[in-house]
Amino acid sequence: MSNAYDVIVNGASAAGCTAAILYAQRGARVALLERRADPSAHKVLCTHYIQASAHPVMVETGLAAELERAGAIANTAHYWTRWGWIQPPHDETSTHGYSVRRQTLDPLLRRLAATTKGVDLKLGHTVNGLLREADRVVGVEGTAGRERFALHAPLVVGADGKDSTVAQLAGAAAETTDNNRFSYFAYFRGLPRHQDNAARVYYLEPDNAYVMPNEDGVTVVAAVVSKDRLEEFKDDLEGAYTKFVRSLPDGPDFDRAERISKIIGTLNYPLTSRVPAGPGWALIGDAALTSDPLSAVGCAWAMQSAHWLVTETSDALTAADQPGDSSAAVDEATGRYRARHAQETGPHHHLIADFATARPFNEIEEFSFSAAARDPEMAAHFHTFGSRLMTVEEFLAPDVVAHMEKVNGHGLSEETLRLLAGEGEQPPRHTATQDEFAGATR
Numbered sequence: 001m002s003n004a005y006d007v008i009v010n011g012a013s014a015a016g017c018t019a020a021i022l023y024a025q026r027g028a029r030v031a032l033l034e035r036r037a038d039p040s041a042h043k044v045l046c047t048h049y050i051q052a053s054a055h056p057v058m059v060e061t062g063l064a065a066e067l068e069r070a071g072a073i074a075n076t077a078h079y080w081t082r083w084g085w086i087q088p089p090h091d092e093t094s095t096h097g098y099s100v101r102r103q104t105l106d107p108l109l110r111r112l113a114a115t116t117k118g119v120d121l122k123l124g125h126t127v128n129g130l131l132r133e134a135d136r137v138v139g140v141e142g143t144a145g146r147e148r149f150a151l152h153a154p155l156v157v158g159a160d161g162k163d164s165t166v167a168q169l170a171g172a173a174a175e176t177t178d179n180n181r182f183s184y185f186a187y188f189r190g191l192p193r194h195q196d197n198a199a200r201v202y203y204l205e206p207d208n209a210y211v212m213p214n215e216d217g218v219t220v221v222a223a224v225v226s227k228d229r230l231e232e233f234k235d236d237l238e239g240a241y242t243k244f245v246r247s248l249p250d251g252p253d254f255d256r257a258e259r260i261s262k263i264i265g266t267l268n269y270p271l272t273s274r275v276p277a278g279p280g281w282a283l284i285g286d287a288a289l290t291s292d293p294l295s296a297v298g299c300a301w302a303m304q305s306a307h308w309l310v311t312e313t314s315d316a317l318t319a320a321d322q323p324g325d326s327s328a329a330v331d332e333a334t335g336r337y338r339a340r341h342a343q344e345t346g347p348h349h350h351l352i353a354d355f356a357t358a359r360p361f362n363e364i365e366e367f368s369f370s371a372a373a374r375d376p377e378m379a380a381h382f383h384t385f386g387s388r389l390m391t392v393e394e395f396l397a398p399d400v401v402a403h404m405e406k407v408n409g410h411g412l413s414e415e416t417l418r419l420l421a422g423e424g425e426q427p428p429r430h431t432a433t434q435d436e437f438a439g440a441t442r
């Protein structure tokens, strides 16, 4: 069957728009489907701190330039810990991401996608079925208003968020773990800002909070609280949220600000990791991996996973118009994407998922956080890791651990050192990293 499109992308948000733009830039014909009909619709449940790891992708799609024009904040962060503030040195040339409200980001991304030659944005199109030939996915079907539609392509990409329809219909295997914190946030105008417009992240053990400046003088303030305190917030959300954010150590001066939104939040947000590809289908963004909002990796990984997928598959898809069966080449390409996704996100997500249990700090966390609070070089290292610009192995490399030891004036226990060195009774190296270095990040 001849295809009008080389690829169908379902969901026009952070992941889907990025993928559509990148595919079209490489010559592919893209159908970008979005169930919401309003081009200015945006995701509400998000505090939109986009990590620096996505900066190169945002430059490539043209989003970075658009965000700067829209007044997005070039972001950095300071971190409150019981050892004091971790303040990474900062200058204008530091690698950064952006903080920008979704009401600005989402319409802008969608416009950028719609105006990219080769992208056919179809708003108000809801996918509710996959077309199959033998065991392959070969297209989608759904509804647009009262009409039904069907589209064919050699690859269907689910960029349709944490409850992904494409993932469910394709039968993607999923692993879900608990999140033992809940979160509520609100927007303020007039909140005094800190040095470098830095976001402030509070490690209150086990609770967390963050205060993040955005465009247009607006700041988002989030309380990320252990579920032990659920009743307190259920009984009196307004009172509990206000008391929580006003009691932050060295916290912002709320008396000088005006709250301009409702208190928005979610009580239960489990983390879900899915196998991100199969015959004729692939998943990106939250559809592939819904991590903990506390780590603020969702938007960056949505854009980066789009980039990994497009890099691996665009050649196979644009060659699919040639005579002959292209399925094997497409499957090989999505197989490479699957491996890349696991390699890039796996160890980070393991740490994040472990920290989401809201357990007390472990030895490595105490060791690395205290070093970062005491030493500017370690503060920069800590921030680079939190910005997902560094692997877990790099974060805890032997020379770094030696430096932390000097700064702290004491070392790690023999047992932990043996684990870091990959010795003793433990599974293969990378698995040990995931399990044993658990929780060394926010």
Ligand SMILES: Cc1cc2nc3c(=O)[nH]c(=O)nc-3n(C[C@H](O)[C@H](O)[C@H](O)COP(=O)(O)OP(=O)(O)OC[C@H]3O[C@@H](n4cnc5c(N)ncnc54)[C@H](O)[C@@H]3O)c2cc1C
Pocket (backbone or CB within 6 Å): 010, 011, 012, 013, 014, 015, 016, 033, 034, 035, 036, 043, 045, 046, 047, 048, 049, 050, 051, 125, 126, 127, 128, 159, 160, 161, 162, 164, 165, 183, 265, 266, 269, 284, 285, 286, 287, 293, 296, 297, 298, 299, 300, 302
């Ligand atoms: C409380 C909270 C705070 C967060 N804070 C941050 C943060 O500070 N920084 C950060 O990076 N991330 C944060 N995140 C995570 C971030 O919001 C997501 O990771 C990100 O939006 C994922 O983008 P996506 O494109 O994969 O999915 P989504 O943004 O969820 O988009 C999915 C799209 O698919 C469409 N769709 C769904 N089903 C269908 C269908 N059947 N047919 C057609 N279209 C469909 C939807 O309408 C939507 O447009 C937060 C999340 C929460 C819950």
